[in-house]
Amino acid sequence: MTPSSQGVEYAQLRAFVEVAEQGGFSRAAERLGVTPSSLSQTIRALETRLGVRLFNRTTRSVALTPPGQALFNRLRPAMDEIGAAVEMASRAGGRVAGTVRVHAARVAAARRIEPMLAAFHAAHPDVVIDLTVDDAVVDIVAGGFDLAIRPGEVVEKDMIAVKLGGDHRQFPMATPDYLARHGRPAEPGDLTAHACIRWRWDGRSQPYDWEFCRDGAWFAVSVAGPLIVNDRRMMLDACLAGIGIAFLTNEEGAPHIAAGRLEPMLEPWCAAYPGFFLCYPRQRQMAPALRAFIDAVRAVEHDYTIPANKSW
Structure with a gap:
């Protein structure tokens, strides 16, 4: 296999993983920086090369076929490892780079992320923070996110969960x-x-x-x-x-x-209950950009104690 054909194969597999994670071509194309039509052609070329249909497509949805799901289950961890390895190499050269995809509840974004953005960008100018802010409870992995910041009551049990600050009332x-x-x-x-x-x-x-x-x-x-x-x-x-x-x-x-x-x-x-947690999937090796972001968020601390009020 020639170097050029290896590059094409990697691009096709990366495109496949992105479409599977995003559940469609439009958002996947946006993340990859290509047009939906170009991305569709890439996926068709991969299906032709493998001799199997990977997606069932309708006008409203895109879903993995059983062979596509099997390929995704094996390929996703490998792609994560490749990305982590590339970022580790960058860090060895004194450079932390990459994209960190974050889903955060609105209050968490305002209190935990906004205060650290300027300093984080100054320290890590090659890291892109792709931030989605809303209060929906989403599947972190299926949504293509690296981590989420959400209330403790809606943290999935199979996630690594790091508490941010004290309890809430x-x-x-x-x-x-x-x-x-x-x-x-x-x-x-x-x-x-x-x-x-x-x-x-x-x-x-x-x-x-x-x-x-x-x-x-x-x-x-x-x-x-x-x-x-x-x-x-x-x-x-x-x-x-x-x-x-x-x-x-x-x-x-x-x-x-x-x-x-x-x-x-x-x-x-008004009793106390668990506040915000930073949660992310278990992984053998964390990308340097993700680790830098987590450290920066954890460093943000505020005192949100309610003052005493005798009229209560």
């Missing part, structure tokens, strides 16, 4: 003006008589019920109100505008409480 919070006009709830059940700003996980049809704990037992309160959003920043902004009560974490609310813009409530019912 969620509190009902409102502006002093709202509480002056509508009163302060004395217990969680009183929230049903208030205007509450509700949040919905991406990909779910119903809003999140507010969870409280008393004497070690957790229970949920189904609240109602004038606004349902799937963006926690918008929920916070609506709360600051005095629209109603929002159920916010200590990370989201602490600076506004310290400034007197918000007041937390019902502290005895």
Whole structure:
């Protein structure tokens, strides 16, 4: 086999893995920097060379055939090893390079990633951070991500999980003006008589019920109100505008409480729970760019303690 044919074979196999991971040609082509039509031709050439169909294609979806799935299962770890080996060689030459694909919950992106971006880029100018920010719970491997930052309650059991910071607590919070006009709830059940700003996980049809704990037992309160959003920043902004009560974490609310813009409530019912975790698949050898990113995120620390409030 000539060097040129080896290069073509590698390009075809890399294209195959990318299409399989992305579940389609458009996004895979974008990641590879080629056109969808060119990528389709590459896959057809690979299928012709192997003498087997690797994908079932329809106008709406692309799915692996059984032979394609078998090839992907064997090929994906090998491609990861090749990428890691190339990056290790780069690091040996004093250069950390490559792309780190990250999926992060919105609050995690704002609190854990944004503060380190400038310093990280200055230290590692050849590393590209491909960041997807949303609150959906996605399959890290199937989505083609290297790692995710998400709440502990939705971390997959088969992932390496590294805790970032301390535990979280969620509190009902409102502006002093709202509480002056509508009163302060004395217990969680009183929230049903208030205007509450509700949040919905991406990909779910119903809003999140507010969870409280008393004497070690957790229970949920189904609240109602004038606004349902799937963006926690918008929920916070609506709360600051005095629209109603929002159920916010200590990370989201602490600076506004310290400034007197918000007041937390019902502290005895607001127990701690695991906060954010950085999670990634088990791997024998971690790429230098991924390790550098993980170290930078772990170095970001803040104090999000809720100030004491006697009116709770």
